[in-house]
Amino acid sequence: MRDLDLIRSYRSDVDGEDAARAAARTALRDHMAAPAKRRRIAKPTRRLGWALAILLVATSGAAAASIVLTSDDVSLGSVACLDAARTIDSNGRSVFVEPTGDPVAACARVWRDGHLGDRPGATPELVACAAEDMPIVVVPGDSGTCAALRLEPLPDDYAKSASAFGRAKGVITRDWDLNRPRSACEDPSTALAHARALMRDADVRGVGVELVGDGPCAGPPSFSEGGTVVQLESYSREQAAERYEVRIRDTLAPLSAERDCVDPHRAASEARRLLAAAGVADISVRVENPAGPCVDRNAYELAPGAVTIQTRR
Numbered sequence: 001m002r003d004l005d006l007i008r009s010y011r012s013d014v015d016g017e018d019a020a021r022a023a024a025r026t027a028l029r030d031h032m033a034a035p036a037k038r039r040r041i042a043k044p045t046r047r048l049g050w051a052l053a054i055l056l057v058a059t060s061g062a063a064a065a066s067i068v069l070t071s072d073d074v075s076l077g078s079v080a081c082l083d084a085a086r087t088i089d090s091n092g093r094s095v096f097v098e099p100t101g102d103p104v105a106a107c108a109r110v111w112r113d114g115h116l117g118d119r120p121g122a123t124p125e126l127v128a129c130a131a132e133d134m135p136i137v138v139v140p141g142d143s144g145t146c147a148a149l150r151l152e153p154l155p156d157d158y159a160k161s162a163s164a165f166g167r168a169k170g171v172i173t174r175d176w177d178l179n180r181p182r183s184a185c186e187d188p189s190t191a192l193a194h195a196r197a198l199m200r201d202a203d204v205r206g207v208g209v210e211l212v213g214d215g216p217c218a219g220p221p222s223f224s225e226g227g228t229v230v231q232l233e234s235y236s237r238e239q240a241a242e243r244y245e246v247r248i249r250d251t252l253a254p255l256s257a258e259r260d261c262v263d264p265h266r267a268a269s270e271a272r273r274l275l276a277a278a279g280v281a282d283i284s285v286r287v288e289n290p291a292g293p294c295v296d297r298n299a300y301e302l303a304p305g306a307v308t309i310q311t312r313r
Contacts (some may be wrong), residue, residue: 027032069152071161073134077169077223079128079162081107081117085141087149088134096224098170101163103128103154107138128154136162161206161228170208171198172221172230179279184244184304188234191218195232215239245302251278252300252307261294265313271300271307283307 076099095115100106104126114120121187124140129151131137131210136154139145146153155161175198180186188211195209208229212222215234220243222231235243251274254266264287271285284306292311301308 069130069132069155071155071157073132074130074155074158075133075224076162076165076228078135079103080135080137081110081116082137085139085145085149087151088137099162099166101159101166103136103138103158103162121304130154130158137208152174164204164206165223165228167202168199168204168209168230169223170201171204172209175307176220181218181240181244181247182279184241185217185237186240188215188218188232192232195221195230221244247278248275248280248283248307251280253274255295255300255309264292264295264309267295268309271309275307285309287311289299 008190018171033255038198078096079099081095081097082088086092088094090274093116095107095110097103097106097110104278108123111117111123111126112121117124125142126138127141127145128136129146129149130153131151136158137151139149141148143153172195175195180191192209192211199207199209206228209232210229211234212231213219213234215236215241217235217237219233219235219240222233252271254274255271268285268287272281273283275285282305284310286306289311292313294312296310296312300310
């Protein structure tokens with residue numbers, strides 16, 4: 001499950017007893033706690049910090065080293081607002097918000113709106129903490145809370161990087177939700193060029209876009225691997241075809257909502273309009289048994305490159 005799906009599933013207004021949502025929350029915690037699978041660039045500052053820690057332990061027998069983190073070291077895909085001074089993988093209530101240059105202010109709104117805490121409007125003192133390859137967490141506390149949780153303070157360059165990454169995430173996500181995939185197997189290089197063009201048009205700077213994987217088809221974007229890079233996943237043909245079918249069904253969902261006797265030819269015209277608006281006008285639409293006066297309740301069937309409107313007597 002990609003990071004974007006997990007965050008959407010963890011909405012504060014969803015019933016906590018719902019089993020599917022509970023499973024999604026468990027998956028989210030596992031996802032956030034799992035080690036990142038990305039290529040890392042060695043940072044002299046971090047190596048120096050570890051070398052210093054090893055030296056101190058060797059000479060004194062007990063020491064603690066502070067790793068100086070930058071925005072490249074943390075996951076910029078979201079901010080976790082937590083209900084208590086704890087780490088992200090411990091039990092408690094969490095609300096995830098989009099990346100922003102001021103995570104404390106964003107989480108303060110969550111508290112004021114009553115999504116965390118006992119009553120709306122009550123906002124404790126909050127502090128933002130960081131950990132390598134993890135999202136920023138904002139917890140009740142002060143300047144000493146992060147160290148007490150064995151976390152690091154917010155990176156100095158976080159505000160600028162998170163603001164840019166938040167804009168990039170909004171641009172890429174909106175395009176994916178509204179317009180993609182555009183075929184059963186979109187060429188990854190075409191999808192990459194399109195995403196980079198979107199970033200240029202939106203004047204988003206400081207955020208890169210790269211392909212990951214070696215599948216033949218373009219997949220969805222990922223924002224969870226840390227650093228200021230949006231990753232476009234690659235899919236097998238089977239995975240891509242499945243996602244494409246889901247998109248077509250979602251696009252044509254209004255046809256199934258009709259309950260009265262809808263003229264099949266009017267339904268076919270509406271299907272063509274919906275597909276054109278979704279950017280997939282190359283799919284043909286035909287009516288099976290045109291003599292039937294009404295569209296069947298199941299409305300349509302999908303085949304490669306075609307939609308068939310079903311009719312009934």
